[in-house]
Amino acid sequence: MSVDYVLQTTDLVKEFKGFTAVDNVNLNVERGTIHALIGPNGAGKTTVFNLLTKFLIPTTGQILFNGDDITQMRSAEIARKGVIRSFQISAVFPHLTVLENVRIALQRKEGNSFHFWKSDKILNKLDARALELLESVGLQDHANSITVDQPYGRKRALEIATTLALDPELMLLDEPTQGMGHEDVEVVADLIKRVAQDRTILMVEHNLHVVSKLADKITVLQRGAILTEGDYATVSADPRVREAYLGVAEDENDDAGDASEAVEAKETV
Amino acid sequence: MKINKLAIFLIGLGLVAPFALYPVFLMKVMCFALFACAFNLLLGYVGLLSFGHAAFLGTGGYVTGYLMMNTGITPELGILCGTIAAGLLGAVYGKLAVKREGIYFAMVTLALAQLAFFVYLQAPFTGGEDGMQGVPRGMLFGLIDLNDNMNMYYFVFAIFLFGFWLVNRTVHSPFGQILKAIRENEPRAVSLGYNVNDYKWAVFIISAALAGMAGATKTLVFELASLTDAHWHMSGEVVLMTLLGGMGTILGPIVGAASVVGIQNYMSGGELGNYVHIIMGLIFVVCVLAFRNGIVGEIQKVIKRNFN
Numbered sequence: 001m002s003v004d005y006v007l008q009t010t011d012l013v014k015e016f017k018g019f020t021a022v023d024n025v026n027l028n029v030e031r032g033t034i035h036a037l038i039g040p041n042g043a044g045k046t047t048v049f050n051l052l053t054k055f056l057i058p059t060t061g062q063i064l065f066n067g068d069d070i071t072q073m074r075s076a077e078i079a080r081k082g083v084i085r086s087f088q089i090s091a092v093f094p095h096l097t098v099l100e101n102v103r104i105a106l107q108r109k110e111g112n113s114f115h116f117w118k119s120d121k122i123l124n125k126l127d128a129r130a131l132e133l134l135e136s137v138g139l140q141d142h143a144n145s146i147t148v149d150q151p152y153g154r155k156r157a158l159e160i161a162t163t164l165a166l167d168p169e170l171m172l173l174d175e176p177t178q179g180m181g182h183e184d185v186e187v188v189a190d191l192i193k194r195v196a197q198d199r200t201i202l203m204v205e206h207n208l209h210v211v212s213k214l215a216d217k218i219t220v221l222q223r224g225a226i227l228t229e230g231d232y233a234t235v236s237a238d239p240r241v242r243e244a245y246l247g248v249a250e251d252e253n254d255d256a257g258d259a260s261e262a263v264e265a266k267e268t269v
Numbered sequence: 270m271k272i273n274k275l276a277i278f279l280i281g282l283g284l285v286a287p288f289a290l291y292p293v294f295l296m297k298v299m300c301f302a303l304f305a306c307a308f309n310l311l312l313g314y315v316g317l318l319s320f321g322h323a324a325f326l327g328t329g330g331y332v333t334g335y336l337m338m339n340t341g342i343t344p345e346l347g348i349l350c351g352t353i354a355a356g357l358l359g360a361v362y363g364k365l366a367v368k369r370e371g372i373y374f375a376m377v378t379l380a381l382a383q384l385a386f387f388v389y390l391q392a393p394f395t396g397g398e399d400g401m402q403g404v405p406r407g408m409l410f411g412l413i414d415l416n417d418n419m420n421m422y423y424f425v426f427a428i429f430l431f432g433f434w435l436v437n438r439t440v441h442s443p444f445g446q447i448l449k450a451i452r453e454n455e456p457r458a459v460s461l462g463y464n465v466n467d468y469k470w471a472v473f474i475i476s477a478a479l480a481g482m483a484g485a486t487k488t489l490v491f492e493l494a495s496l497t498d499a500h501w502h503m504s505g506e507v508v509l510m511t512l513l514g515g516m517g518t519i520l521g522p523i524v525g526a527a528s529v530v531g532i533q534n535y536m537s538g539g540e541l542g543n544y545v546h547i548i549m550g551l552i553f554v555v556c557v558l559a560f561r562n563g564i565v566g567e568i569q570k571v572i573k574r575n576f577n
Contacts, residue, residue, distance in 0.1 A: 053460065055456070075459045075460060076462050076463055076465075079459070079460055079461060080462040084460060084461070084462075085460045086460075087457065091456070091460070092454065092457070093449070093453035093454050093457065094453055095453055096449060096450070096453060103446070104447065104450045105461050107446060107447070108461060108463065110443070112443040113443055113444060113446075113463070113468075114444050115442060115444055116438065116442045116445065116471070116472075117435075117438060118438075118442050118443060119438070119442065120443055120446055122443065123443055123446065162461070166461065166462065
């Protein structure tokens with residue numbers, strides 16, 4: 001193989017009490033690309049995501065990061081290897097300031113995170129770098145505000161800044177534009193495009209407009225299995241995708257749609 | 270700046286207080302205040318509700334009492350040993366407890382504390398129901414006679430200040446930042462690469478050791494180590510002190526401990542002595558229903574609303 005894959009899965013399976021949520025998924029994420037994972041509700045996107053980030057343990061199958069087997073590693077371990085995830089609901093530390101949020105991420109490499117006898121003033125030296133990161137997402141003017149008071153779009157931008165602070169090799173974004181107004185969607189989509197320049201991104205995304213704009217490669221999941229793969233033009237032309245994805249999206253009351261939504265709800269509990 | 274002025278004022282108050290109030294009462298308040306501060310470090314800053322902190326208070330007391338009675342070591346070493354013993358017990362209990370969250374964490378700590386209580390009830394060296402009586406206060410550094418209440422007072426005050434400083438420092442340290450992050454959003458802290466259980470374990474040990482230090486000091490003050498300190502009632506009382514004073518505030522546990530000890534002392538003398546548990550219960554209910562932020566928390570809210 002001449003192509004350089006950052007992340008690969010082989011025959012990934014996850015069963016919940018007899019129900020197969022993820023069925024033999026073989027995913028290959030190429031270095032330096034934006035890879036999108038799409039599919040109707042209940043297709044198993046979030047489950048795949050949680051498997052990749054070790055919040056769930058696969059029933060069978062293997063996950064490789066840069067060729068190393070990370071299947072049995074813990075979440076915090078793969079994070080230190082350079083795989084950083086975001087969450088569907090915005091993942092911030094609400095009662096810390098915007099600046100402190102980024103500093104928490106920067107602090108890890110300082111190696112002083114267990115030093116309870118030192119003053120936290122020694123963290124001030126991280127401020128310059130933290131501000132730089134906030135500037136890159138346009139939050140520099142809100143650095144000293146308490147995060148919980150910020151509008152949703154800013155929280156998402158902050159989350160991205162925090163993730164960037166770790167300089168991840170692979171960013172996993174779970175529905176980065178979910179719950180956003182039209183304007184915020186554009187801002188965040190631009191932001192993702194900008195930060196993707198020197199790294200790899202795997203994202204789960206509902207918004208097809210965002211996917212078409214950003215993704216180099218798209219994997220379509222249906223009922224836990226891969227339906228098809230390719231760039232946006234290929235995938236959107238595939239009649240099976242139109243039937244499975246758009247069909248369900250247009251007709252919310254479809255029986256299959258209801259059933260799979262129930263499953264999705266169960267997964268996220 | 271404001272904090273520093275407040276600190277100087279409080280230290281000054283602590284220095285002159287024994288001339289106005291009974292020193293033994295003040296020492297009791299400080300021991301419980303230290304205990305509550307240690308507890309608050311877990312509950313207020315990491316969100317971990319331990320229902321077994323009496324085990325650490327009791328362990329500190331018994332270990333120090335035993336060593337003071339049987340080995341003739343000086344009191345500062347006695348307290349140090351009691352603190353270390355409680356810290357070691359905390360390391361074992363904490364390792365087990367941090368694997369669980371929420372109510373299960375509370376139940377695991379309670380169950381483990383009951384194990385310790387049973388040991389202290391049965392073991393011959395503790396004196397069982399009678400407690401360990403006649404623990405000598407000894408000579409501080411072999412020089413200063415602690416049988417003098419004023420000497421003892423300033424020794425306890427120094428210990429209290431050290432403990433209080435350590436809690437504060439822990440909260441405002443790089444370590445404390447991670448603790449806050451864990452309290453705020455644990456999955457996110459994990460995804461940023463922190464092994465949150467290791468942090469919870471570390472802070473549990475610090476909290477247990479400080480609780481042990483409070484117990485050790487208390488044993489010297491009263492020349493007695495008793496089962497009361499290891500009983501689960503004590504674990505409940507420290508929850509009350511912390512909530513009443515203000516969980517997650519620096520001064521809250523001190524105010525809470527002073528209030529609870531004050532009420533208990535005041536009432537145990539008079540006719541109301543028999544009703545002390547009922548009254549404490551009522552205070553607890555009122556606190557939880559009417560001012561959930563505790564005394565200090567409510568005052569802070571008023572200050573924030575009117576002066577900022």
